[in-house]
Amino acid sequence: MRPIILPLLVLAAAGCATRPPGWTAIESRADEPHLRNIRQLTFGGENAEAYWSWSGDELVFQMRGRNEFLCDQIMTIARDGNDERHVSVQRGRTTCGYWMPGDGRIIFASSHLLGPECPVEPEKPPHVYAWPLLDYDIFSAKPDGSDVVRLTDTPGYDAEATVAPDGTIVFTSVRDGDLDIYTMQADGSGVKRLTDAPGYDGGPFFSWDGKKIVYRCYHPETPEELAKYKELLAKGLVTPSRMDIWIMDADGSNKRKLTNLGKASFGPYLAPDGRRVIFASNWEDPKGREFDLYRVDVETLAIDRITRSPQFDGFPMFSKDGKTLVFCSNRNAAKQGDTNVFLADWVE
Numbered sequence: 579m580r581p582i583i584l585p586l587l588v589l590a591a592a593g594c595a596t597r598p599p600g601w602t603a604i605e606s607r608a609d610e611p612h613l614r615n616i617r618q619l620t621f622g623g624e625n626a627e628a629y630w631s632w633s634g635d636e637l638v639f640q641m642r643g644r645n646e647f648l649c650d651q652i653m654t655i656a657r658d659g660n661d662e663r664h665v666s667v668q669r670g671r672t673t674c675g676y677w678m679p680g681d682g683r684i685i686f687a688s689s690h691l692l693g694p695e696c697p698v699e700p701e702k703p704p705h706v707y708a709w710p711l712l713d714y715d716i717f718s719a720k721p722d723g724s725d726v727v728r729l730t731d732t733p734g735y736d737a738e739a740t741v742a743p744d745g746t747i748v749f750t751s752v753r754d755g756d757l758d759i760y761t762m763q764a765d766g767s768g769v770k771r772l773t774d775a776p777g778y779d780g781g782p783f784f785s786w787d788g789k790k791i792v793y794r795c796y797h798p799e800t801p802e803e804l805a806k807y808k809e810l811l812a813k814g815l816v817t818p819s820r821m822d823i824w825i826m827d828a829d830g831s832n833k834r835k836l837t838n839l840g841k842a843s844f845g846p847y848l849a850p851d852g853r854r855v856i857f858a859s860n861w862e863d864p865k866g867r868e869f870d871l872y873r874v875d876v877e878t879l880a881i882d883r884i885t886r887s888p889q890f891d892g893f894p895m896f897s898k899d900g901k902t903l904v905f906c907s908n909r910n911a912a913k914q915g916d917t918n919v920f921l922a923d924w925v926e
Contacts, residue, residue: 600659604910604920609886613903613922618910619659620918624650626906627674627893628919629740631681634897637904638665638675638684639919649696652686654721657902657921665723669694671712676740678764684721685729685747687714687737700814708815711735711757716749716766729766735814738780742788742828748772750780757816759793759830772830776804778816779824785848786898789828792846792855794821795835818842819866823857823874836874837881841866845893850900852876856884858892871905890917900924 604616619628623643630637635657640650652666652675666672670690677684689697689712699710714737716730730736732753739749745764750757754771757778762769773779777797784791796818798804810816823846826833837843841861848855854873860866862883871884871891885891889908896903903922911918 600656601921602910607887610884612884612925614925615923617659617921618918619655619657619921620644620662622912622916622918624915624917625653625919626917628904628906629676629895630897630904631677632679632743632898633681634899634902636677636681637919638677639906640673640675652684654684655919663722665719665721667717667719667723667726671696673714674737674739678718678741679743679745682720683718685716685718685739685741687716687739689714691715691728702815703810706810706815706817707819708810708817711752711811711814711816712737716747718764727765729762731766738782740783742784743786744788746784746788746828748782748784748791750782752811757811759791761828770830772826773833777807778818778821781844781846783847783895784828785852786850786896787852790825790848790852791828792823792825792836792848794844794846795824796821818844823855825855825876836876836879842869843872847895848876849873849896850898856894856896856903858894896924 601617601619604618606614625641628637628639636654638654641653642650649671652672655662665684666686667690672686672688675686697712702708716736716739717726717728719726734752736751739747741747746761748761751760757780758773759779759782760769760771775797779795782791782793798807819842821842822837823843824835839861843857843859846855846857854875856873858869859872860869869890869892871894872881874881887909891907894905903924906917907920
């Protein structure tokens with residue numbers, strides 16, 4: 579489940595006459611010293627949640643607005659921006675694609691069993707920014723979209739699935755009446771609940787070694803907040819305006835809060851060395867509209883800012899060797915609201 583990205587400012591492109599086909603070089607910013615050799619892989623529409631294959635040769639991401647499909651579909655693309663392919667069932671709405679170990683299958687959440695149309699979103703209260711919790715189940719398929727296998731079969735929201743090196747799947751579900759994090763085996767068996775505090779625990783990612791899980795979290799702090807949360811949850815909605823980043827062991831033990839920013843933080847991912855977590859947040863924008871990338875030190879909780887472009891930057895993920903960062907951004911957009919996939923060499 580991804581945030582609705584607000585239309586923001588547009589930057590001019592910086593071309594590269596000798597680039598290989600499939601990507602465009604983007605001028606680096608002096609105030610983003612960790613990012614060099616930035617490459618834009620997609621062009622136009624909304625492209626988000628791009629995640630590395632285990633080999634590091636490809637990415638899986640969700641897209642809408644560049645073909646005949648009206649709602650999000652799961653795509654793959656080579657790291658040089660070539661060979662874009664459609665993976666997901668070409669019906670309904672899909673989200674949260676991720677590679678299984680070995681890159682022979684891809685998991686994603688989809689509403690297609692309910693019908694070919696985009697699902698109707700719950701009605702939102704006036705002046706409330708909320709995410710819809712659609713009736714998704716989790717599926718796996720081969721990278722060419724064949725051999726689709728259903729992994730979950732419970733009413734309501736099952737989505738936000740990612741995978742450990744041993745094939746264990748971690749995901750978010752409302753199956754027990756709240757938004758909590760669960761694990762299951764690659765075939766959907768052996769479901770285990772990892773969180774149980776009232777509120778939203780979701781967006782989980784395993785570390786590259788599979789020992790830790792980082793996630794986003796909102797736990798209501800007053801009876802009034804809890805009542806409001808439950809009221810929206812009953813309508814199939816959740817407000818993401820205040821979420822922090824947490825970490826726990828892969829079995830759900832040793833839960834620990836890493837940020838306390840009072841704004842919307844999401845998309846955490848552990849650096850390969852396990853020392854720091856990169857994530858997106860709007861905590862330094864008084865209006866809450868601009869999201870940038872930040873890092874938090876797992877031990878000291880010190881935070882440093884990674885991006886400073888006046889547009890949305892989110893969904894960061896380090897490659898397994900830590901040398902390349904993939905992220906999604908409104909920068910260099912052809913029109914307002916476009917979100918694209920970018921790679922950057924990481925400079926420590």
